[in-house]
Amino acid sequence: MSQYWDSYWKRTFSRRRVLAGSTATAAGLAGLALAGCGDDDDSGSNNNGNNNSNLTPISATQTTEQPVKGGTLRSLSTIGSIIDPHRTNTPAESLTVWGAIGNTLVRFSTQKPGSIEGDLAAALPEIPADGLSLTFKIRPEAKWQNKAPVNGRAVTAEDVKLSFDRIRDPAIVSPRAGQFGAIDSITVIDPQTIQFKMKTPQADLLAVMSDQYNFVIPKEIAAKGKDAIVTAADAVGSGPYELTEFVAAQKFTMKRRADGYWRPNTSWIDTFEVIHQTDPQQALNALRANQTDVIGTTADLAKTIESDKNYVITRAPTPTRECLLINHTKDRYKDPKVRLALWRAINRKQVYDTVFGGLGFVGGPMTPAAPNWVLPDSDLAKLPGFGKREDEIKEAKALLSAAGFPNGFEETVLTVTAFDTEKIHDVVVSNLKDIGVTVQTENVGTDFAANFLPREVGRQYNLATTLFLSGGYPDAQLLLYHHSDVVNKGTRNYGNYGNAELDAKLEKQSTLYDDKARLPLVLEIQKDIINNPGPGWMGSRGVLTVWSSKVKNPASFGFATGFYAPEYVWLKA
Amino acid sequence: MYQFIVRRLLLSIPTLLIVSFLIFGMIRLNPDSVVAARLGEGYTPAQAEQIKDEYGLNNPLPTEYVRWLGRVVRGDWGKSAYTSQSVLREMGPKIGVTFELAFLAVIIAVIVGVPIGVYSAMRQDRWPDYVLRTFAIFGLSVPGFLIATIILAVLAKQFGWIPPIRYHSLVDNPSKNLQQMWMPALIVSLATAAQVMRFARTMMLDVLRQDYIRTAWSKGLRERAIVTQHALKNAMLPVITVIGLTMATLIGGTVAFEQIFSIPGLGRHLILAVQQKDFAVVQGVALFFAIAVVTVNLIVDVSYTVLDPRAKG
Numbered sequence: 001m002s003q004y005w006d007s008y009w010k011r012t013f014s015r016r017r018v019l020a021g022s023t024a025t026a027a028g029l030a031g032l033a034l035a036g037c038g039d040d041d042d043s044g045s046n047n048n049g050n051n052n053s054n055l056t057p058i059s060a061t062q063t064t065e066q067p068v069k070g071g072t073l074r075s076l077s078t079i080g081s082i083i084d085p086h087r088t089n090t091p092a093e094s095l096t097v098w099g100a101i102g103n104t105l106v107r108f109s110t111q112k113p114g115s116i117e118g119d120l121a122a123a124l125p126e127i128p129a130d131g132l133s134l135t136f137k138i139r140p141e142a143k144w145q146n147k148a149p150v151n152g153r154a155v156t157a158e159d160v161k162l163s164f165d166r167i168r169d170p171a172i173v174s175p176r177a178g179q180f181g182a183i184d185s186i187t188v189i190d191p192q193t194i195q196f197k198m199k200t201p202q203a204d205l206l207a208v209m210s211d212q213y214n215f216v217i218p219k220e221i222a223a224k225g226k227d228a229i230v231t232a233a234d235a236v237g238s239g240p241y242e243l244t245e246f247v248a249a250q251k252f253t254m255k256r257r258a259d260g261y262w263r264p265n266t267s268w269i270d271t272f273e274v275i276h277q278t279d280p281q282q283a284l285n286a287l288r289a290n291q292t293d294v295i296g297t298t299a300d301l302a303k304t305i306e307s308d309k310n311y312v313i314t315r316a317p318t319p320t321r322e323c324l325l326i327n328h329t330k331d332r333y334k335d336p337k338v339r340l341a342l343w344r345a346i347n348r349k350q351v352y353d354t355v356f357g358g359l360g361f362v363g364g365p366m367t368p369a370a371p372n373w374v375l376p377d378s379d380l381a382k383l384p385g386f387g388k389r390e391d392e393i394k395e396a397k398a399l400l401s402a403a404g405f406p407n408g409f410e411e412t413v414l415t416v417t418a419f420d421t422e423k424i425h426d427v428v429v430s431n432l433k434d435i436g437v438t439v440q441t442e443n444v445g446t447d448f449a450a451n452f453l454p455r456e457v458g459r460q461y462n463l464a465t466t467l468f469l470s471g472g473y474p475d476a477q478l479l480l481y482h483h484s485d486v487v488n489k490g491t492r493n494y495g496n497y498g499n500a501e502l503d504a505k506l507e508k509q510s511t512l513y514d515d516k517a518r519l520p521l522v523l524e525i526q527k528d529i530i531n532n533p534g535p536g537w538m539g540s541r542g543v544l545t546v547w548s549s550k551v552k553n554p555a556s557f558g559f560a561t562g563f564y565a566p567e568y569v570w571l572k573a
Numbered sequence: 574m575y576q577f578i579v580r581r582l583l584l585s586i587p588t589l590l591i592v593s594f595l596i597f598g599m600i601r602l603n604p605d606s607v608v609a610a611r612l613g614e615g616y617t618p619a620q621a622e623q624i625k626d627e628y629g630l631n632n633p634l635p636t637e638y639v640r641w642l643g644r645v646v647r648g649d650w651g652k653s654a655y656t657s658q659s660v661l662r663e664m665g666p667k668i669g670v671t672f673e674l675a676f677l678a679v680i681i682a683v684i685v686g687v688p689i690g691v692y693s694a695m696r697q698d699r700w701p702d703y704v705l706r707t708f709a710i711f712g713l714s715v716p717g718f719l720i721a722t723i724i725l726a727v728l729a730k731q732f733g734w735i736p737p738i739r740y741h742s743l744v745d746n747p748s749k750n751l752q753q754m755w756m757p758a759l760i761v762s763l764a765t766a767a768q769v770m771r772f773a774r775t776m777m778l779d780v781l782r783q784d785y786i787r788t789a790w791s792k793g794l795r796e797r798a799i800v801t802q803h804a805l806k807n808a809m810l811p812v813i814t815v816i817g818l819t820m821a822t823l824i825g826g827t828v829a830f831e832q833i834f835s836i837p838g839l840g841r842h843l844i845l846a847v848q849q850k851d852f853a854v855v856q857g858v859a860l861f862f863a864i865a866v867v868t869v870n871l872i873v874d875v876s877y878t879v880l881d882p883r884a885k886g
Contacts, residue, residue: 076738081845082655089612173620173627175612227657248656248663249845250740250837275738277835281722285729286835291738449850450606 065552067268071571073551075294076277076286081248084229085215086167086174094212096274097246100254100566101145102215102237105136105160106206110568114372115515116206120155120216120238124206127513131201136160138192139262146259147236149220155238157194161186162222164196167214172226178491179208201511203518207473240267240567251275261567268570284546287311293548293571299357302544312547314554317361317369317540319472322351322424324413324536325456325464328496332409333462336532341399342463343385343533344392345435346428355423356541362386363539365482365529366522370472373519375526383530396435408436414464415443416452424538425465456494468492474522479506482525482534497534574878581874585867592863593645593856597638600855604630610850611654627654628852645860651853653846660857664839666742668861671838673743673750674830675823677758682765683816687809689766690773691800697778705770712767718829721760725833738835757834761827765819772815776808783807810881817873821866 077096082088085098107119118124120142125134138157144150164186167174182202187195196205208214218236221228229235232246240261245253252274261267275292277283283295284305297313305311324346326333333339352360361368364383368374380386384395400408411432415425422443429439442461444451455461470476470492483490483506484498505525512518547554553568607628608621622631629637644651650660693705729735736756741749780786781804789799828840839858846854 080655080849081653081851170619170623173612173623177620178617230657247837249842273739275835276837276841277738279832281726282833282835285725285735286738288729289733289735291735447603447606449609450603453609454603454605 065572067552067568067570068573069268069570070270071573072271072273073269073294073569073571074273074275074292076283076292077274077296078278079249079252079274079276083232083235083243083246085213085217086163086172086176087226087229088213089175094215096272097235097243097252097254098215098237098239099212100241100272101235101239101243102217103142103155103239104211104215105209107210108207114370116210119210120160125196131203131511131513132198134196134198134205135189136194136196138194140192141262142238143259143262144218144238145236145242145257147233147242150218150236152259154191155216156191156219157188158191159219159222160194160216161188162219163216164214166217166222166225166228169225176208176211176213179211179214180205201513202475203510203513204471204473204475207471208476211471238262241272249276263567266567268568269566272566287546287548293551294554295546297544297546299359299544302546305546310549312549312551314545314547315359315542317367317542318469319367319369319477319540320467320469321363321367321477321540322421322467322538323465324428324538325461325466326495326497326533326535327459327462327464328534329459330462333495335403337399337403338405339533340384340531341396341403341435342432342437343530343536344396344399345431345437346385346536346538347389347392347431347434348385348538350431351424351427351538352541354427355420359542359544361539361542363537365526365535365537366474366477367472367540369540370474370477372515373472373474373477373522375523379523379527383527384533385530393434400435400437405436408438410438410440411462412440412442414452414455414461415441416448416466417443417446418448418452419467420541421448421465421467424467428465459494459496474518474525475510478522478525478529479510482506482529493534495535499532502528502532574875577878578871578875581871585871588867589860589863593642593860594638596856596859596863597641598634600850600852601630601634601637604628607850607852610848641856650857650860653854654851655849660853663854664842664857664861667837667839667842669742670740670836671824671827671831671840674754674758674761674827674836674838675820677754678761678765678823678827679816679820681759681762682769682819685762686766686769687773687812690770690812691777691805691808693770694774694777694781695796695800706774709767709770712763713771717760717764718833720763721757721830721833724756724760736834740835740837753834753836757827757830757836761823761830765823768819769812769815773808773812776811777804780804780808810877813880814873814877817869817876821869824865824869825862 075096078090080088080090080093083093083097085094085102088094103119105119105121106116106124109115109117116124118136118139120138121136122139123137125136127134136157138155138160140154142155143152144155144159146152164180164183166172168177168180168183170177182198182200182205184197184199187197189195198205202208215237217229221234221236232243235243235246237243240257240263241254242257243252244255245251252272254272256267256270277286280296280298280301283292284297284301286292287295288305302313306313324342326339326342328334328339348362352358352362362380364375364380364385366374375383385392387395400406413425413429413432415422425441425443429441432439444455452464452466456464456466468481470480479489480492481490482493482497482502484493484496484500484503486493486496489503489506490498502525505521505528509518509521509525512521545554550572552570552572604625605621607630608624611624612620625631629640641651648661652659653663656663689705689709693702696702725735737749737753739749740753743750786799786804789803794803825840827836827838828844830836831838831841832844839861843855843858845851846858
């Protein structure tokens, strides 16, 4: 498996080498990174910024050694106060807890990153040609944990129905309710068969179902409504571990289910312990003092232990995308030449080198964390914004000149001191200065949700340096941010970008369940957006995770960085 | 005495009302931030309204405040929007943790600060005085969280050891609890000890210049007897005030240390609630801090009055 991951990452990121990082991601298990990419032969003359590593690449941590049972895996993470996967909006509970105690209907494959396989479903669904229904068969061997109220009974289609009904129920106020808006009805055909009827085809539905929050819970618990999952006793899943202790903002403890997990030859570790700690330095102290086996860290701190053979450092992109948001309702930005000039002016490599110490992945309209869908680097290198810096500046100036701004212009750019956005802003300001655009900064302070987001959503800006986080699949990355119907489809198209031709392509790809048929269109859309840019996408930041070398097979998924695969992790004595 | 206590209690009511109204009002300044904190970005207008209704954000501020205050007086401090648990119930165990840390810090500060302050006064303007005052200035000027961060980093790197990060309550496991708590308490106490030391020194110097002390010296009493039997009690009266006020400050001032040392106290609870925009919890914890400070002040005043009846007037 080790070779597989090595070659996978070399293939995927052949020109997308992981750079040394600096960003703080004290994510612990929630920030589990992917197995790192190997070094490669890229001499990289392009400007995509993925070619200048100063952190020794570390091979994938997968091993072919025979797993052994036993031990306690201790980790540090941010622990919130809610363990309801359908209601939480943070990863610790959904990834760390429910990733261990629960199952989704379908899931991202650990063997083929980016692809989807059945989890509670025995296989991928049957989908008719019109794409208006998906029929799943539930695994007969799947059993709930031996706890009240289910006491080890089989997972049924009724459980699946009530779980998705609960997510969609307005009374629950699930942040994911909108992801299932295309579902018309959910019908239990028989105890092992369930059918989702669609109002319109939704090619991303399986990816959405695989996402980190959409776990299936017992019907008895789902029927309790909003406050169904409050304590550890309420958190009953079908996964390999049982939640035995939950203290809000303090700790989780999970133990391997005593009745045995229904998926054979998995779940090796006896106990998972997660302690709340968000400070990267304190987390590193705890690792050095052998009080934890896993931490999220920064590139600066990782460098202090990278040569220590007691630890393994893994790295991965997140689906977060940094962006220079452009308000297309402003006259100046209705001219595609001006937008393209801004797009070309952004020095993406500099952003990730400077702000994230190199821990980042330059990219276009789709996150590099979506390896199956993102434009290959060879294609990116031929597109605007990814060439040599001097060429990009020259082209950008020519575009501005053609647009009637031979001497550039002055502009106010909105930003916020949160999630390193203000640092990205500083780089972008210097980039824009290179093409004659003088920036007046408007920083709204430190509260992203209170002061910045409303300005974005309200289109009360001209340009804004910002970041977005959404799933690593085409609708969540492309349609949501670029469709001109900002009420129903492009609900995060806060710059009112879009045109009819692009809309048609976005809608078309959204209906294609066959990935092979869908991919060319998805790639074409990315090229279209780059050539006629909307938001000034830059790429994705990454996460670093440090593992004690005794931890084996800490695999996770290419799509949802941080998605944890506790079934396969084991500890070497 | 009874009248004094009642008068002080009545005076504390407007303070608490003002503090509570400010807290209540400030966290409602931007209702949209609450919705975003709960739902992220992808929420619908209907969901936003639902959240606002849940938090009472669609009602006038004074109306909501009066309702909330009425419930608080009746002992209902509300429920966490995230856990649906009673705010008071969630705060309960965390209050003990924070109090323990603050109490240990004050004990250490008194044990260290008072003798050193007295000794420093007795050796005024001689080298022990200079050395001790230098340490006191260091304790006052270098932030405790910085000292904690440096000490932990050095201990972890050089010795592979830091205090345990897994919390055990004092009741469940006193030994493990103290293993975790002694170091943060010690570091928290540095600034307090320095403050107590300097105040004790000043007060001691003041008392030592009094006529009755001069009389004691002239009677040929030993230094120890003069200090312990004549000077110390009078010098310590104002120090008690400082210690009391410090205790009040520490109850709300251990937040950084709770974060650094993974201690599940009230400060960390408050930070999480602020991040999550969990109004009921923020209001509850902030109100508790206000009540604690007012109460400690009251206790200090009362104890001061007991020790020095002149202060009653």
